[in-house]
Structures are given as structure tokens and as C-alpha cells.
Amino acid sequence: MANDKLRLFRKIIVVFLKYGITYLCQRVGALAHRWTYKEVSNPKNVVILGGSFAGIPLAKRLTETLPTGYRVVLIEKNSHFNYLFNFPRYSVLQDHEHKAFVPYTGLARGAPRGIFKIVQGLATDIGDEEVELKSGGRIRFEYLVIATGTTQNAPAQVLSTEKEDSCAELRDMQGKIRSANSIAIVGGGAVGVQLAGDIKTFYGDKRVVLVHSRDQLLPNFGKRLHSYVIDKLEHLGVAVMLGERPQLSRAAGPMSLAFKDGGSQAFDLVIPCTGQTPNSSVLSSFGPDAISMKNGRILVKPTLQVQFHDKPSSKGYHIFALGDVAETGGPKMGRAGLMQAEIVRANIASLIQGNSKLKSYDPDPLEGALKLSLGKSDCVMYMDDKEGDNFLIPVKGGKEDLQVAQAWKMLNASMGAS
Ligand SMILES: Cc1cc2nc3c(=O)[nH]c(=O)nc-3n(C[C@H](O)[C@H](O)[C@H](O)COP(=O)(O)OP(=O)(O)OC[C@H]3O[C@@H](n4cnc5c(N)ncnc54)[C@H](O)[C@@H]3O)c2cc1C
Structure with a gap:
């Protein structure tokens, strides 16, 4: 169709205007938040498992909005963010592979002190109140978000968790x-x-x-x-x-x-x-019924809270899943993870405020x-x-x-x- 560009332009201009205004409001809100958030000695943790296309935007937005008394703890097995989009190209083209591994050190730049912590480790299990790491460490949570994505064969992914070794795999x-x-x-x-x-x-x-x-x-x-x-x-x-x-x-x-x-x-x-295998095993002992028998993805409600069947009033209410690991009804794409992150952030904010009216995720075609x-x-x-x-x-x-x-x-x- 010759006029695809024009038709798409008409479609996205409305969306860009809407998100442009939202983005401006978010920036102003983040500035105000920087002045009002105060570091405390024993904050409650909002723990995110997985720092990729879904976990990163969520972590960033939480550092701009969480109230005093709460902080974000991002648990990620890799030393660096793996920019998967470019892995096929860097499996062929030489001398660029290092660019696909981006340090997490600037992620919370400009955020208030004490609001963000990153832990490199593999989450293996969860309980009612804590996440267990392969290292044996345990991290308590008030809210938990699972954004562990999927495992794929090389060259869609690498096996190593450290940058040098990952670059060596691509080389x-x-x-x-x-x-x-x-x-x-x-x-x-x-x-x-x-x-x-x-x-x-x-x-x-x-x-x-x-x-x-x-x-x-x-x-x-x-x-x-x-x-x-x-x-x-x-x-x-x-x-x-x-x-x-x-x-x-x-x-x-x-x-x-x-x-x-x-x-x-x-x-x-x-x-x-x-083939892609969803990384949902972290839930397999705590909530096996929340893992789809059909495809191994985590079942979620429209609010992106995990759909447990036998944990109606416990912390189950405080556990979310998004991105490729979750059966959200949206496309398995990075952009969808970004949109879902804002729903999860808003719903955690509402629950913290004691408001039980939560937002629902409704995928937009642009996400695909x-x-x-x-x-x-x-x-x-x-x-x-x-x-x-x-x-x-x-x-x-x-x-x-x-x-x-x-x-x-x-x-x-x-x-x-x-
Ligand atoms: C080659 C390629 C090109 C693509 N191109 C596009 C594109 O152009 N546009 C687009 O929108 N999408 C694209 N996609 C799809 C996109 O990459 C995925 O939809 C996206 O990566 C999903 O993000 P995610 O955060 O849900 O999961 P993932 O990206 O899979 O990330 C999960 C993260 O969790 C971590 N993790 C997993 N388990 C644990 C654990 N137990 N403990 C701690 N950390 C853990 C992983 O290390 C990883 O960092 C592409 C994918 C590939 C492979």
C-alpha cells in the first residue's frame, strides 16, 4: 500500500501527543519527588526480578515515584543489561559486541539517595515475604514484580552472566x-x-x-x-x-x-x-498453579497481579508479573514491557496508598x-x-x-x- 506512511502517521500522531503530555507530566512529577523523598534506615522493598526491557523502565519509574519508606531493589543475574535486539548483528559483524552490554550503574542517576539498590544474583525461589537467591542470600519484599523474560538459544541470547564472557560468546x-x-x-x-x-x-x-x-x-x-x-x-x-x-x-x-x-x-x-522457554520457575514451589500448563508463562489478571488460585488474602495480592514471562494478552515485545511497567507502577502506588481500585492492561497495536x-x-x-x-x-x-x-x-x- 503506497500510503502506508501517511496512514501510520495519522495513527501515531494522536498516540505521540498523548504520551508526550504524559511524559512531560512524569518529568515534572519526578522533579518534585526528588525534593520530597527522604531516605530512611529500614525501607520496605519493592523487589523486581529481571533488569531488561520490562524491569528497567519499571525500576526507573519507581525511583521517580515511590513514597518515603519504600525503595526499589532490582535483582538481575547479569552484570550488564543485554541489548538482545542487536545480538544477531553482533554475531556476524566483528568489533561491536561490547556495545550490546550496557552497565547498570547509571540507571538511577538523578534519583533520590537511598531509593535504589541493584543486586547481581539469580533468584531461585520466593516465599510469602522474601526472595531466595542462588548465593543463599534472602531479600525481603513488600511488593514483588517478576520480569524474568524467557531463555532462548544463542545467538538470541548468551549463557554467560559477565560482560567479558558474554562478548567472548558472540566472538x-x-x-x-x-x-x-x-x-x-x-x-x-x-x-x-x-x-x-x-x-x-x-x-x-x-x-x-x-x-x-x-x-x-x-x-x-x-x-x-x-x-x-x-x-x-x-x-x-x-x-x-x-x-x-x-x-x-x-x-x-x-x-x-x-x-x-x-x-x-x-x-x-x-x-x-x-524456541523460547519462559523463566517462570521462580514461582514453581510458591505458586505452581499460577504457571500456565500450556506454555509455561505466568498467569496474570488484567491488573498484572499474578493469578494465584489458593492465595486469596496473603502476599499473593502484592506479586505482579509482566513482560515476556507473563501471559498478559499483549505482544511479546520490548515496547509492550514498557507499557505494562507503567500499569504495574501505578497499581503498586495505589496499593501503597490503600486504594484497591487498580488499572487494567489493555494492549495497544503499537506495542506489537x-x-x-x-x-x-x-x-x-x-x-x-x-x-x-x-x-x-x-x-x-x-x-x-x-x-x-x-x-x-x-x-x-x-x-x-x-
Ligand atoms: C534478536 C531480537 C530482536 C528483537 N527485536 C525487537 C524489536 O525490534 N522490538 C521489540 O519491541 N522487541 C524486540 N524483541 C523482543 C524483545 O527483546 C523481548 O520482548 C524483550 O526482551 C522482553 O523483555 P523482558 O524484560 O520481558 O524479558 P527479557 O528481555 O528476557 O529479560 C529478562 C531479564 O531477567 C533476567 N533474569 C531471568 N531470570 C532471572 C532470575 N531468576 N533471577 C534474576 N534475573 C533473572 C535476565 O537475565 C534478563 O535480564 C527482540 C528479541 C530478540 C531476541
Whole structure:
């Protein structure tokens, strides 16, 4: 549709105006809060598990709004924020990987003293009043927010928790890609598509095959995006195989894929880009009934409070979940985590004030908007609308490092800080 840009502009101008005014009010409120918040010796903790696209905006907003007597404690297993959006690119492009790991040290810059604490550790269990860490430590909470996201295969994520080791993992993937002449990528979601396009544009001579189990690439989005992307990939020289769920076959060599027609193909490298496992196990002993049997996500009410069945009046009321780990009804996207964070913040504020009328989360189509790179020079923006309409806007690829500076800005960090 030729007028997609105009239609989208009309749609988002209203939203931008609304959020622009809200943002201004938030800034003024944060300034006033800085003068009124007083540090106390034994504050009650609002504990957030997970410092990523959902946990970070929530932590920031709580440092601007929590009343005296409360503070935010962010528990995160990684030493640095992992900017996942750029992992596929930095698995191919060398010498940029360090930029994907942003220090948390500036997160609460400008916030009142005593309102924020970050603890590096893995939360393993929760009780009525405290979180247990793998280190054996325990942290008490008055309110708890679970924003632990999902676990995915490399290169969508890394296994290490320290920056140096995480960079080494990405460099290891770069080395494997560099030395392989033929590469199969299994999984045609956003990660697989980005990776295939990047490998083919940075290393034009390699044979790159993208294998996907369904008939549609990027199945969480409309068919129009599929058609656009498949054209682009084929133009770049990526071979796309649809409707295939290949087995890694040892018989025909260590990196051979067996297909449904009985044939097999050998590759120097096979990269699986499939599957996401929600990190909900922290609830498995405290509230197993709040974990979906269907997909392992945490069940939540529209208020984003965890949907316990057998803890009606205990602290269960004070436990929230948001982002990719939670069954919120919204898209599994960073932008959705941002919007949900404001609902959780407002509801915690209401509960602290003794007000039981809470806000409900109602996803906006904008939260599901995708910006997908298709090789080093091209990108596409896509959004499905509520009315069955959609928007597809091709854009230029931008910088090679994919505008990573915006992640550093989000964490108030100076690029290059360790
Ligand atoms: C390659 C790629 C590109 C993407 N592009 C986009 C895009 O363009 N736009 C968009 O909106 N979305 C995009 N997404 C999706 C987006 O990244 C996710 O929706 C988002 O990361 C979800 O955020 P989250 O905070 O819920 O969870 P996560 O990002 O998964 O973060 C969870 C955090 O919790 C921590 N954690 C987990 N368990 C524990 C524990 N037990 N104790 C302590 N800490 C723990 C983890 O270390 C992590 O920091 C992309 C995803 C990928 C992989």
C-alpha cells in the first residue's frame, strides 16, 4: 500500500501527543519527588526480578515515584543489561559486541539517595515475604514484580552472566560464521531472518539456507510481512525452505540436516533459532498453579497481579508479573514491557496508598510494531492493527551497529563505560 506512511502517521500522531503530555507530566512529577523523598534506615522493598526491557523502565519509574519508606531493589543475574535486539548483528559483524552490554550503574542517576539498590544474583525461589537467591542470600519484599523474560538459544541470547564472557560468546559465533562456507539457520522468526540477511550481506559468497517449519515466516505477524521478507531474502541470495522441521543427522556427517522427502544436506554450520522457554520457575514451589500448563508463562489478571488460585488474602495480592514471562494478552515485545511497567507502577502506588481500585492492561497495536533488519542496508517496519489492517514501511538500514546508542541512553550510560 503506497500510503502506508501517511496512514501510520495519522495513527501515531494522536498516540505521540498523548504520551508526550504524559511524559512531560512524569518529568515534572519526578522533579518534585526528588525534593520530597527522604531516605530512611529500614525501607520496605519493592523487589523486581529481571533488569531488561520490562524491569528497567519499571525500576526507573519507581525511583521517580515511590513514597518515603519504600525503595526499589532490582535483582538481575547479569552484570550488564543485554541489548538482545542487536545480538544477531553482533554475531556476524566483528568489533561491536561490547556495545550490546550496557552497565547498570547509571540507571538511577538523578534519583533520590537511598531509593535504589541493584543486586547481581539469580533468584531461585520466593516465599510469602522474601526472595531466595542462588548465593543463599534472602531479600525481603513488600511488593514483588517478576520480569524474568524467557531463555532462548544463542545467538538470541548468551549463557554467560559477565560482560567479558558474554562478548567472548558472540566472538565465538562470529568466528564460526566466518569460517563456515555453508550455513543453515533453522527457525524463521525475527532472529533467524535477521541472522540470514546479515550473514548473506556481510559474507556474500557463503551459502545461506533458512529453514522454517511453517509455510509463513514470522508467523506472529501478517502474511504481508512474510511476502515482503521472503522476496528480500531471496533477492539477497538466501535460500528459504518452508514447511520443514529437519533433524540433525549424524549419519550423513556432523552437520547434516535430514528433510521430510528423505534427502539430506550437509552444512559447515547449523544455527538453531527456535524456541523460547519462559523463566517462570521462580514461582514453581510458591505458586505452581499460577504457571500456565500450556506454555509455561505466568498467569496474570488484567491488573498484572499474578493469578494465584489458593492465595486469596496473603502476599499473593502484592506479586505482579509482566513482560515476556507473563501471559498478559499483549505482544511479546520490548515496547509492550514498557507499557505494562507503567500499569504495574501505578497499581503498586495505589496499593501503597490503600486504594484497591487498580488499572487494567489493555494492549495497544503499537506495542506489537516490529523493526526488522534485512541485511546491512535494509530494514522494514511492520504493524498489525486491531481492525485487521496493517502497515508495512521499508526503511534504510541505518548504522552498522544498529543505533545501539539508544540502549545506552535508556540506561543513562556513556558509550564506552565498562
Ligand atoms: C534478536 C531480537 C530482536 C528483537 N527485536 C525487537 C524489536 O525490534 N522490538 C521489540 O519491541 N522487541 C524486540 N524483541 C523482543 C524483545 O527483546 C523481548 O520482548 C524483550 O526482551 C522482553 O523483555 P523482558 O524484560 O520481558 O524479558 P527479557 O528481555 O528476557 O529479560 C529478562 C531479564 O531477567 C533476567 N533474569 C531471568 N531470570 C532471572 C532470575 N531468576 N533471577 C534474576 N534475573 C533473572 C535476565 O537475565 C534478563 O535480564 C527482540 C528479541 C530478540 C531476541
